[in-house]
Structure formats: structure tokens, C-alpha cells
Amino acid sequence: MRSKLAIGSLIVILGVIALIMTGVKQSSARHMTLDSLLGPPSEDVAGRRIQLAGCTVVPGSIEWDEYRHRPVFQITDGERQMQVQYTGNAILPDTFQDRAQLVMEGHFVAERARFEAEMVMAKCPSKYEGENYEEHRDTVGEPTAATGN
Amino acid sequence: MVDIGYFAICLALAAGGYAVFASLLGAHRHHEGLIRSGENAALVLCGLYTVAALCLWYAIFTKDFQVQYVAENTSRSQPMQYVLASLWGGQSGSILFWGWVLAIYTGATILLNRHRYRALMPYAVAVLSVSCVFFAILSVFAADPFIRLPFTPQDGNGLNPILQHPYMAIHPPLLYFGMVGMTVPFAFGIAALIAGQLDNTWLRAMRRWLLIPWMFLGGGLLLGGKWAYVELGWGGYWGWDPVENASLMPWLAATALLHSVMIQERKGMLKVWNMVLLFFTFFMTIFGTFLTRSGIISSVHAFAQSNVGDYFVVYLVLITVGSAILLLRRLPDLKAENHLESFASRESAFLLNNWILLALLFAVLWGTMFPVISEALTDEKITVGAPFFNQVSIPMGLVLLFLTGAGPLFAWRRTSQESFRRNFGVPALWAIVTLVAMVLFGVRDFYALVSLTLCGFVTGSILLEFARGIAARRRTSAESVLRACYTLLTKSRRRYGGYLVHASMLMLFIGFTGTAFTVDREVVLSKGESAAIGAYTITFQSLAFGDDDTKSVSAAALTLERGDSFLATLVPQRHFYKRAQQNTTEVAIYSRWFEDFYIIFVGSAEDNASTKFQIYINPLVGCVWWGAGLFVLSSLWTMWPSARDRRMARLDRESSQADTWEPTLAPS
Numbered sequence: 165m166r167s168k169l170a171i172g173s174l175i176v177i178l179g180v181i182a183l184i185m186t187g188v189k190q191s192s193a194r195h196m197t198l199d200s201l202l203g204p205p206s207e208d209v210a211g212r213r214i215q216l217a218g219c220t221v222v223p224g225s226i227e228w229d230e231y232r233h234r235p236v237f238q239i240t241d242g243e244r245q246m247q248v249q250y251t252g253n254a255i256l257p258d259t260f261q262d263r264a265q266l267v268m269e270g271h272f273v274a275e276r277a278r279f280e281a282e283m284v285m286a287k288c289p290s291k292y293e294g295e296n297y298e299e300h301r302d303t304v305g306e307p308t309a310a311t312g313n
Numbered sequence: 314m315v316d317i318g319y320f321a322i323c324l325a326l327a328a329g330g331y332a333v334f335a336s337l338l339g340a341h342r343h344h345e346g347l348i349r350s351g352e353n354a355a356l357v358l359c360g361l362y363t364v365a366a367l368c369l370w371y372a373i374f375t376k377d378f379q380v381q382y383v384a385e386n387t388s389r390s391q392p393m394q395y396v397l398a399s400l401w402g403g404q405s406g407s408i409l410f411w412g413w414v415l416a417i418y419t420g421a422t423i424l425l426n427r428h429r430y431r432a433l434m435p436y437a438v439a440v441l442s443v444s445c446v447f448f449a450i451l452s453v454f455a456a457d458p459f460i461r462l463p464f465t466p467q468d469g470n471g472l473n474p475i476l477q478h479p480y481m482a483i484h485p486p487l488l489y490f491g492m493v494g495m496t497v498p499f500a501f502g503i504a505a506l507i508a509g510q511l512d513n514t515w516l517r518a519m520r521r522w523l524l525i526p527w528m529f530l531g532g533g534l535l536l537g538g539k540w541a542y543v544e545l546g547w548g549g550y551w552g553w554d555p556v557e558n559a560s561l562m563p564w565l566a567a568t569a570l571l572h573s574v575m576i577q578e579r580k581g582m583l584k585v586w587n588m589v590l591l592f593f594t595f596f597m598t599i600f601g602t603f604l605t606r607s608g609i610i611s612s613v614h615a616f617a618q619s620n621v622g623d624y625f626v627v628y629l630v631l632i633t634v635g636s637a638i639l640l641l642r643r644l645p646d647l648k649a650e651n652h653l654e655s656f657a658s659r660e661s662a663f664l665l666n667n668w669i670l671l672a673l674l675f676a677v678l679w680g681t682m683f684p685v686i687s688e689a690l691t692d693e694k695i696t697v698g699a700p701f702f703n704q705v706s707i708p709m710g711l712v713l714l715f716l717t718g719a720g721p722l723f724a725w726r727r728t729s730q731e732s733f734r735r736n737f738g739v740p741a742l743w744a745i746v747t748l749v750a751m752v753l754f755g756v757r758d759f760y761a762l763v764s765l766t767l768c769g770f771v772t773g774s775i776l777l778e779f780a781r782g783i784a785a786r787r788r789t790s791a792e793s794v795l796r797a798c799y800t801l802l803t804k805s806r807r808r809y810g811g812y813l814v815h816a817s818m819l820m821l822f823i824g825f826t827g828t829a830f831t832v833d834r835e836v837v838l839s840k841g842e843s844a845a846i847g848a849y850t851i852t853f854q855s856l857a858f859g860d861d862d863t864k865s866v867s868a869a870a871l872t873l874e875r876g877d878s879f880l881a882t883l884v885p886q887r888h889f890y891k892r893a894q895q896n897t898t899e900v901a902i903y904s905r906w907f908e909d910f911y912i913i914f915v916g917s918a919e920d921n922a923s924t925k926f927q928i929y930i931n932p933l934v935g936c937v938w939w940g941a942g943l944f945v946l947s948s949l950w951t952m953w954p955s956a957r958d959r960r961m962a963r964l965d966r967e968s969s970q971a972d973t974w975e976p977t978l979a980p981s
Contacts, residue, residue, distance in 0.1 A: 165653055172656070173668065180672040183705050184679055191701040195684050195694035215696045231837065231925035232916025253833065254547040255915055255927060258475045258897045269698065283698075285554075 193269050198241040201272060201279075209272050216268045216279060219246075221286075223262040239266060239279075247278045260286040315380055318368025319459040322409070322452050325361035325416070328354045329446035333439045340435035340508075348435045352423045355442050359420035362445070366413040369406060369458055373399050379465040382406055382458040388471030390863050390892055395472055398482040401489065402472050404606065405456035408621070410486075411602075412448030414493040419445060422497055422522070428966040430518045436504035437497075444496050447628050455621045474864075474890040474897050480540035487533030488560050492598040494526025495563060499595035502588055506639040511584065511646050516574055519591075521952050523567060523574075528948035530564040535821075535941035546898040546913045548833065548929035550937065553702040558681045559601030562674050566594040569670040572663050579725070580660065581650030585640070588647065590667075592636040597674075599629055604681070655727035662720040669712050676705040707760055711767060714822050717815045718771030721778055736777075743773025761829040764822060771819045775812050782809065802950070810951030817947055820940030827908070827933025835915075838871075839923040847930055849910060850874045854882070856921055864888045869914050869924055873903055880905075885914035885926065908932040 193213040201209065201216065218241055225238035234250045250256065251270065260266075270281035332354035339347030369382070373396055378384040386399040386406065401410040419441040426434055452458065475481075498519040505515035537557070538550035551557065570590045576582050607622030653660055679686070680697045687695040722736040747769025748762065756762055779798065786797040801809045836844045838853035851871045859866040868886040872879060883901040890897065903910040908930060915925040954962070 165655075168656065169653060172665075176665070176668050176672065180676065180709070183708060184676055187676075187680075187701040187704040188683065188695075188697055190704065191699075192683075192695045192697050195688075195696050228916070230916075230918050231923075233835075233925055253835070253927075255898060255913055257545065258895060259473065261895055 198239065198244045198246060202244050202246060210274055211271065213269065214272055214279075216270070216281075217266070219266055221260070221262055221264050221266065226262065247276075249278055249280050250284060251280050252282045252284065254283075256284055257286045260284060314368045314371045314375075315377065315459045315461065318365045318372075319453075319457070321361045321365040321368065322412075322449055322459075325358045325365065325412075326446060326449040326453060328358040328361060329442045329449060332358060332442040333446065336435040336439040336442070340439075348438075351435060351442075352427075352438055355419050355423055355438050355445075358442065358445055359416040362413045362416035362449075365452075366400065366409060369409060370397075370400055372459075376469070378467070378469050379461050380458075381460045381462050384462060384466050384469040386470065386472060388469040388892060391471050392477065394479075395477045395482060398476070398485070399472055401485050402476070403458075404621070405452070405458035405460075407485070407489075408448060408451050408456045409458050411489055411493055412445060412452060414486075414489050415441070415445050415448060415496060418494055418497050422500070426518070429962070430501075430514065432508045432510050433501060433504040433515055433518060436507045437500040440500035440503045441496060444500075447624075451621055451624055455624055468892075471892060474888070474893055474895055475544055478540060478544050480536055480543070484533055484537045484540055487529050487536060491526045491528075491530030491533050492560065492563065492602065494522070494529060495567065495595050495598045497522040497526075498591060502591045503636065503639060506588070506636075506643050509643065509646065511643065513578055516578055516587075520571075520574065523571060524948060524952040527564065527567045527571065528945060528952070530560060530567070531948070532941065532945045534560055534564065535937070535944065539938060539941070542934070543900065543902065544897075546900050546927075548831065548911055548913075548927075548931060549828070550934075553677075553680070553699045555681050556605050558677050558702075559605050562601060562677055562681075563594050563597040565670050565674040565677070566590060566597050569667045569674075570594055572670075573667050576660055576663050582652070582660065583664075584647040584649060585644065586667075588640055592632070592640070596629065596632055599625065599632065603629060657723060657728040657733065659720065659723045659725045662716055662723050666713065666716045666720060669709050669716070673706060673709045673713075676709070677702065680705070710822070710825070711760070711763055714764065714767045714771060714818070717818055718767070718774035721812070721815075722774055739777045740770045740773035743776075744770035747772075758829045761826050764826040768819055768823050768826070771815065775816055775819070778812055779809070803955070806951055806953065806955050810947055813947035814944065814951060817940045817943035820936045820943060824933050824935070824937030824940055827931060827936065830932045832928075832930040834928045835925065836928065837923050837925045846928055848875055849880075849930070851883075851912070851926075851928075853924065853926075856917065856924060863892065864890045867914070867917070869926070871912065871926075873910060880910075883910075883912055885912050887914050887916070904935055906935060909934050 193215040194209070195215045195217065196209075197218040198216070201214070216239075219239040220241075222238035222240050222245060226235050227237065228235045233255065234252070235256070236247060236249050238245050239248055240246075248268065264286040266287075267285045268279065268281040269283040270279055272279055332351045334351075335347050335354060336351030339345070339349075339351055372380045372383050373387050376383065376387065376389060382403055382405055383399075386403045387396055391399070399406070401407040419438070422441060423434075423438060426437075430437075501515050501519035501522065505511055534557070541552070542548075542550040570587065573583050573587055573590060577584055577587050603622065603625035607625060653664070655661065680701050684694045684696045687693060718740055719737075722740065724732055728736070744766050748766040751762055751765050756765065779801070782801045783794055783797040786792055786800060787794070790797075792800065802813075832847055834846050836846070836851075838844060838851075840853055840855065843850055843852040851873055854870045854872060857868050857870070859868070866886055866888050868884050871883050871885075873881050873883055881903045883903060885901040886899040888897045888899060889895070898913055901912050911929040911931055913927040915927050917924040
């Protein structure tokens, strides 16, 4: 029974590993930031699925299409800027707006220096827990009284 | 009030420290007074935590925007019911809330077990108090929710409008109650190891404490799915986001554990395995929290990066090393009393169920952690998305579905060929009939066919079990069928309640299978124009705009017809919240018993002459929500104390009052 058990568990483990391996091969995206995408080209990114994170929407840059479905917009990491075209099917999340932090998946089109995003996830800027009072004042409003602490 | 809150947390920290010390020393010296003192200190901790949480709530309700947390997470215009939810809406508040829930669990554990499990309780109280202390430390040193700003802002940021939804107000606390609650069974496991009391007592003590958070976690996950479905507007309910995965993983581990403890109770096998599984379940709750709060995985609904991550690493190391040492020390006492005798046995089915659940957990973990793993191994950060998780989880899910039906049909020890035929005949027939029906119905998707066939099998199996139970009762008493069914459900809650939980899983799987047939369409319509989608026809009637203090609304009205019959007028909308400067999509859903018609108002052209809609037809999705409801109800049914439990609790109470408790309280 022991050896049978060992064989049984081996089959399950091998099956799971095979499943995971093929799964990874079929749906992986390279995680990049604007810096690594636009910086000195370390490798070929053309045709590769990329997950782009660590960027925010440049305020005022969102240009919607006719039916407010697939916009073109600019993203920035504070230094660099890039254009993004949304090509996905689902509507963009409600949190997609000026200054929203984004995580996107899609492809980089080098000829147009543009990112074509098939999937966009957005975090609303108000969720950002800023340590900086200046920033805080910008989002929260002018102070009424400086009471000190 | 804010100072009182902060002070209460500091005191709770001290009380927790004392509770750990007194419980351990009391247990070491067999000093009942000290042990009681430790328990009382833990109850005080529970009270202090409650005070702290109420103070923060008070600050939130009175809109004390000088408190940074209040300014960041509430606003003047926020509706009252969602002001309540601001307590756990941000990082530091949610850590306070976590600690509070843990303190409540600690208090409940002590109050319910004052007269039982006396050998285990001091250690369990010590472990629970250590956990409380950890979260109190976080609240005091790393994520203080009571920090004040040097000025008082006029208004706060407010809770994001998409989170202002009844489901979203309940979903996080449910998950917290689930995640936090896993501490209690863990505490009993550790207590059993330290006390060396490794018979079935501790299993009995922890089983219900495992079921409670398991139910909360499962319910919370499904409710989160429902929220995503009605609020986010992408037509689905589960996206394999790291934050979702973080709460799914402990649920999977706990599900495995719930099954394998049955083998230990009955056969004395898998003792080490169960301990490991229990520790792992608890570990995953903390690890999941760590993942979503430390910023090592990029997810949109992860909290802001902060230094709480470091504290969590220390805590995780402490848990792992501590439980490993204890387990190794007691290894000789955890020998199995029996061995596996045959593959065709209940034990094997349970074992396979455990392997698959863990394999699924491992795959989810691997996928979630893949960016970190790949970066460490190849210097290239690779992420995997929903297709990976679907591809991996569907086959494993199907094996689990099969076992849901097959497990109860196997006999303990070994199943003879004859009983195998007798038990599997009916369910196999159900499976074949379902398969044929589905093929005739036109289903061609491979996984969908397999899944529905297995659903037929499981239905047959559950009905067979009930039919046999009812027949057996009716042979000995003249009960009606319904009466006999009710007696089964009340007399053997664990067994037949468990079958009901299986039935809820069956419904969930039917619902999940529906995603194979989802229809996704975009249509552009001008007023009066119609479009045919599947068997439905929609006609765009009118477009309207409105405005109030908090938001402006654009709404479209469409009539939905099927054949010649009018079904409903659907009004998908788009809201614009002025304060947050944010749009929200309000989908319109027409639910029929076997499918949902789901429509989103995408946007109108400049002159409002035409409007774009996105439409999903989601077959069988209703089964997910019905399954979710049944899951919660049947789990509650299963864990509800039976008459026998209540009798035993009374006996425990009487016997402990008779011999142990009174004398030790007398002055010595």
C-alpha cells in the first residue's frame, strides 16, 4: 500500500506541475515600469505581453472616443510620459480618471512609442494615503484653523 | 475621545502581555488562580479594544477631520451607513478592526470554554493574546489610526463611491471575521502540542472554531463576487486578483483540514498532517494579509505601501519557527493508529481531496507569487493573469467536484466490489442521463460537458444518501418522508448538513460552468432602434439626465423582449459623483432563473443621437448566488450545537464546578 500511495501522490504532483508549467507559458506577461520600458532597451519587448505598473494618468490627457469607451491618454511616472491606447472590450473601471494609479496589460508598439492596453486596472487617487501635507491640502481642501499638535 | 482610543490600545497591549505571562506561568505551575487571572486579563483586553474601536467610530461619526484617518476615509456628504464602513476602509483603521475582531474571538473563546478543555485553555489563551498583542503593537507603533493633523481640513476625502454599496459594506468585515477567526483553531492546535494532550479532545474543541471562520471566509468571498458583478460592470464576479487570492487560499486550506480531521477523529490517522495543515491555514491568513499590505505584489486594491510589512515578516517567521519546533518536539506522540488499507476507501477519497485542494492552493499561490519568484530566479519579473488561474483551476476543480459526490459513496477502510456497484450505480446513471441531455441540448464545450456530467453525478449521490437515510428511518418508525428528512438533518447535523454544503458546492459549480457560455456584445443604438442579441430583442427608448447635490445621472431606458413577450424595461445608468470627480457605472440586470441579461450604458455620442451599450448574457450565474446562500445556511446548520452538544456542555460545566474549580479558588 505504501508504494502504491507513493505512486499515486507522484502522479498527482506531476500532473499539477505540468498544469502549472503549461499555464504559465500561455498567459504570462513581463512586469515593467515606464522606466524599464522607455529606458535603454535591455531586450526585445515587441510582441511580448507586458504588465505595466507604477504609473498614473496625466491630468487632462484623457481623450475619449465617440462613445466614451476606448480612450487615448498619457501616463507618467513623474519623469517620463507615454501615450496609451485602450483596446480592450470591457468598459474601463470607474476609478479610471485623472491621476489614477494604473496597472495595465498589453503590448508596446515601438513605431508609435505607444502602449496598447488590453486590460486596465485603476486605483483611485483619493485612496492614496499621502504623508505630505501639501498634497493632503490639495486633495482635502484648505485648512480652516491651524490648531497645531 | 481620540486620546482615550489611543490610550485604550496601549492598555490593551499591556493587558495582552500580562495575559500571556499569567496563562503560561499558571499552566506551568498548575495554578488555577493565575490561569483565571490570565483569562480575565484577556477579557479586559477585549473590552479595551472595543473602547478603542468605538473611539475611532466616534471620531468618524462626529467628522473630526483633524484626525488624519477620518480626513482620509470619510467626508461630509457620505451617507450614514457607509460612514460606519470607514472604520475598516483604510490601512490603519483596518488593522485596528482586525485587532478588535481578534479580541472579540478571544473573549468568546474564553467565555464559551470557562469550564471545558481546562488543560488546553491557558495555552490557547496565551496564543490568542500573543496575536492580539501583535496587532496592538502594529496599531501603536506602525499604523496608529489616531494620529492628528496639524490643521483641521474642511472636509475629508471620503469613501470611494464604488465602495458605497451595501455589499461592500458587509464584505470586508465578513472576510475579516473569516481571516481573523482562523487564529482560534490555531491556538487550540498549539495548546494541544504544548500540553501534550493529543487525543481527539482538541479536535473537538477546535472543529466549530474552524467552521465559523470558514463560513465567514466563503460567504465573504462570494459576497465580494456579487459586489463585483453588480457594481464593476465587466460582467464577471471573479478576477483572480491577488487580493481575492489572498482570502481564497486560507479557505482552501481550511476546507482540506475540515475533511482530513474527520479521518483523524475516526481512524487516528494523519495526525501530523492535520497539525501542519492547521498551521498552514493560519499562516496563509497572515501571509495573505502581508501580501496585500506590504506592496510586494502590485494590485489595484492593495493598500498603500507602508512599513507594516516588516512587522508581518517578523510575525510570520515567529509563527513558522514556533509551530515547527513544537511540532517536532511532539512528533513521537503523533504516530498514526491506523494505515491506509485500500485505494477504494473513504480515507483515500479524503486524502485525494486534500491533495487536490492543496495543489489548487499551491497553484494559486504560485500564480500570485510568480512575479516575485520569477524575479528571484531569472531577474525578470513575470506576471500571470486570469487565463493561467482558469486553466489550472478548472481541471482541479472538476476532480474536487467528482470527489464531492464520490467521497461519501466509498466505505471506510475498503469498498467491496459489490457495495461499489450498489453505491455508484444510481449516481453514474444520473451522470449519463445528464451527459446525454446536455449533448442533445447542444452543449459542445468540453469542460462544460465534463462539469455538467459531474454535477449530475453529484446530484445523484447526494439524493441517494438522503433517500437511503429516509428509507432507513421509515423502516423503524412511521415518519412521513419530509419528517424523516428533517429528523436526519437535526439528528446527524454533521453528516447531512455536510451533504447540504456539498449541494451548495454543486450549485456553485453549475454557476461557474455557465461562464463557458457567456455572450459578450457591443451595440450602438439610436432612439427607437432595436437590436437582437441571442433570443432577446432590446429597443432603445429614451435618454434622460438628472442632477442632485452629490451626483449627476445619465440614464438610458430600453425595453427587453424575448420573442413576442415583453420582459422588462431596463435602465442602465452612469453617475458622476461631484466631490470625488468620479464616474460610476450602474448596470441593469434582468435575471431569469437560468440566465442574466446584463447591460451597461457605455456612453453617448456628442449630440446624444446614438448611444453605445455593452451587453452580457450570463447563463446560470444565478446558481452562484443561490449556492452562496445555501453555503452560508448549510454551514450554519452543520455547526449549530445539537442537543447532544448542549448536554455535554452542561455536563462539562457541572463536573468542573464539582471538582476542579471551587477548591482552587479557595484561599490557600
